[in-house]
Amino acid sequence: MSELLLKNARIIDPARNIDQIGNIAVADGVIVEEAGLKNPEVIDLSGKILSPGFIDVHVHLRQPGNTTAETIASGTAAAAAGGFTSIVAMPNTNPSADTAGAIEYLRRIAAEQAVVKVLPCGNMTKGGKGEEMAGIGSLKNAGVVALSDDGKCIQDHGLMRHVVEYAKSFNLPIMDHCEETTLAAGGVMNEGKWSVLLGMNGIPGASEELIIARNILFARQINWKIHMQHVSTRESVDMLRRARAKGIPVTGEATPHHLTLNDECIKKFDTNYKMNPPLRSEDDRLALIEGVADGTITVIATDHAPHTQTAKLVEFDHAPFGIIGLETALPVCYTQLVASGIISVDKLIAKMTVGPAEVLGMENYSLAVGNPADITVFDPAAEYVIDKNTFRSKSRNTPFDGMSVKGKINLTVVDGKIVYRAGC
Ligand code: DOR
Ligand code: ZN
Numbered sequence: 001m002s003e004l005l006l007k008n009a010r011i012i013d014p015a016r017n018i019d020q021i022g023n024i025a026v027a028d029g030v031i032v033e034e035a036g037l038k039n040p041e042v043i044d045l046s047g048k049i050l051s052p053g054f055i056d057v058h059v060h061l062r063q064p065g066n067t068t069a070e071t072i073a074s075g076t077a078a079a080a081a082g083g084f085t086s087i088v089a090m091p092n093t094n095p096s097a098d099t100a101g102a103i104e105y106l107r108r109i110a111a112e113q114a115v116v117k118v119l120p121c122g123n124m125t126k127g128g129k130g131e132e133m134a135g136i137g138s139l140k141n142a143g144v145v146a147l148s149d150d151g152k153c154i155q156d157h158g159l160m161r162h163v164v165e166y167a168k169s170f171n172l173p174i175m176d177h178c179e180e181t182t183l184a185a186g187g188v189m190n191e192g193k194w195s196v197l198l199g200m201n202g203i204p205g206a207s208e209e210l211i212i213a214r215n216i217l218f219a220r221q222i223n224w225k226i227h228m229q230h231v232s233t234r235e236s237v238d239m240l241r242r243a244r245a246k247g248i249p250v251t252g253e254a255t256p257h258h259l260t261l262n263d264e265c266i267k268k269f270d271t272n273y274k275m276n277p278p279l280r281s282e283d284d285r286l287a288l289i290e291g292v293a294d295g296t297i298t299v300i301a302t303d304h305a306p307h308t309q310t311a312k313l314v315e316f317d318h319a320p321f322g323i324i325g326l327e328t329a330l331p332v333c334y335t336q337l338v339a340s341g342i343i344s345v346d347k348l349i350a351k352m353t354v355g356p357a358e359v360l361g362m363e364n365y366s367l368a369v370g371n372p373a374d375i376t377v378f379d380p381a382a383e384y385v386i387d388k389n390t391f392r393s394k395s396r397n398t399p400f401d402g403m404s405v406k407g408k409i410n411l412t413v414v415d416g417k418i419v420y421r422a423g424c
Contacts, residue, residue: 002416005024009024009049014346015357026375029372053375054084058150060075072110072113072118073115076110082326087119088121091122098122098128121146122144153211181207188274188317189201190284198266201317203277219243227250231291233280252296256329257279262282265279300355302325306395330352374415375412377409379408385405
């Protein structure tokens with residue numbers, strides 16, 4: 001079995017509070033003591049940062065159903081290029097991942113074609129329609145790591161309460177797309193100054209905040225883990241902060257785009273700025289950054305949502321919601337949050353490693369000897385321009401094309417195997 005010696009890297013391992021120059025040794029797919037290596041491939045990583053593999057808890061792979069936009073093969077290749085070693089696959093495929101058979105299909109294709117670990121997420125309700133609970137026990141037996149109706153949100157609070165109770169009994173975290181639909185109905189962008197100026201229908205922050213409030217109530221009452229997907233407003237961050245201070249088991253994620261862009265971008269009428277929840281006001285964006293900085297938001301997740309060019313090349317009102325993010329997450333966040341001095345690189349890495357691992361109940365997610373060798377290496381000094389035509393993803397729907405960034409992924413290792421390598 002192959003051996004690797006990754007030398008002279010700045011090792012950042014948040015779970016063990018490590019930030020130091022050193023070597024990491026790999027044999028038979030796991031991290032080992034350097035002294036035990038016999039004939040390793042040696043890679044010099046001077047000047048580069050090495051961390052546990054990034055985890056993205058929010059990825060749309062589109063297979064089955066829309067393999068023109070993405071496949072398990074292309075989506076996981078994009079993940080590897082973005083430094084992600086594990087990704088959680090959202091269930092809003094076609095058909096939905098709401099049965100053991102659908103999960104079995106995903107796992108079978110992933111075993112053959114995926115280059116990173118694909119962790120299946122099952123629906124909370126049949127078809128993600130919010131009407132009838134899915135067979136949560138059989139989804140658990142089939143290997144799901146979490147439950148979500150992402151893209152949609154259960155509006156029936158009685159049903160949601162039962163889902164949370166079931167999820168708890170099967171030890172499955174809930175990841176909720178928080179959206180009250182009567183408030184959001186017909187909206188295509190954030191409701192605010194810019195929607196008025198542009199004459200577009202708005203989606204108010206209250207649409208998200210109402211459901212976050214509901215979920216906090218259920219998480220407290222049932223004492224079960226609810227993770228709020230793509231949190232986008234100041235009030236949502238405030239509610240999450242207060243709930244966490246009381247010890248209620250809620251967590252929240254922010255996306256790279258909500259952390260770096262605001263609703264003024266919509267004046268370009270570019271459908272690559274259209275996603276749900278929408279880009280919010282500058283004040284909301286600053287609140288998300290405060291939440292990341294003070295530990296209210298423990299996860300950065302991409303909501304990688306591929307759509308074909310044909311689907312997106314329509315008027316803003318008619319375009320589907322969603323942008324891709326796997327191949328731009330690290331450079332966009334590194335440039336805008338770390339290089340600009342807002343948060344430390346250690347904190348950014350924590351939000352992409354231990355934060356998501358904790359949501360999934362993965363213990364000891366670190367570079368400790370004996371752990372699976374899932375490793376990410378990037379060069380914080382490398383400067384380049386994002387070029388969507390270099391992406392592994394089958395889709396190109398990104399607002400970050402042409403952006404000058406710092407921070408380039410050099411190496412992605414999954415179970416000791418190099419699945420992406422560039423510039424080292
Ligand atoms: O922008 C989004 N796109 N938000 C979602 O919740 C779903 C996703 C998708 O599946 O395209
Ligand atoms: Zn969503």
